Amino acid sequence: MTGRKRAVRARILGTVQGVxxxxxxxxxxxxxxxxxxxxxxxxxxxxxxxxGADAAVDAMIERLWQGPRGALVSAVEVEEMAHDQAPADFRIVV
Incomplete structure (x- = not known):
């Protein structure tokens, strides 16, 4: 996906740990x-x-609302961030 680059921080609420x-x-x-x-x-x-690309970030936000089997997402709070704060890959951090 191409287009404008952007970054967001999303806080996902609900049953989202242990799933x-x-x-x-x-x-x-x-x-x-x-x-x-x-x-x-x-x-x-x-x-x-x-x-990432604007369209890919939008698609990811939509998917965050779904989550894996067992998740029950009640809210996704999104805040725009500086694109340069993201690593070159996607990581699970502690």
Whole structure:
């Protein structure tokens, strides 16, 4: 996917820990060709930084609402970020 580059930080709320949400997110990110990272938060949410072509980032945001089997996403809060904050690949971080 080509076009304008952008990055977002997404906070995903709901039943998103203990359901392989981070592994699923990494797999979807690789499939879409976006970079960034994903991590569990102490409050039970998951945070992800997603960077890449505008259309790919939009597609990833849509997928974050779905999650893997067992996930029940109640909200995805998105904040625009500087594109240069993303790594060159997609990582699961602690």
């Amino acid at each position: 392989s949400y981070r592994m699923w997110t990494r797999s979807e990110a690789i499939r879409l060709g976006v970079t960034g990272w994903v991590r569990n938060e102490p409050d039970g949410s998951v945070t992800a930084l997603v960077a």
